[in-house]
Amino acid sequence: MTEYQVEYVWGESSDVVNFAELSQVCGLSAAELDELVEYGALLPLDPGEQERRFKSACIPSLRTANTLRRDFDLDMFAVSFLLDYLLRIEALEEQVRLLKAHVSPQTLSPIND
Secondary structure (H helix, E strand, C coil), X not given: CCCCCCCCCCCCCCCEEEHHHHHHHHCCCHHHHHHHHHHCCCCCCCCCCCCCEEEHHHHHHHHHHHHHXXXXXXXXXXXXXXHHHHHHHHHXXXXXXXXXXXXXXXXXXXXXX
16 A cells, blocks of 8 residues: 655645644644644644644744654643744744845855855
8 A cells, every 4th residue: 555645735824724624634643733833843823623633833843843743752741841932933033034034245254144
């Protein structure tokens, strides 16, 4: 039997996904996602809504965290820390990109990206 891996690509970071879509795209079970929400590592857009929705921008970090979880046999508590740091890194990288866009190339130091 042949195993196929499906890659999903989300267009805009402002897109929203529901709980089932997030589970399917990231390869995490509903129970694992619930645990990440419980630990505060994954935040729904509106916690009061019955159907939880999330920003699609969290998908790459969740997928990376899930891959690292499998590779290093991490429990979900460790994954929650990992996910928090991955999301922080993404936010900082976005801030750097925005700052670089406002600065002339001549003023940037020759640090490799």
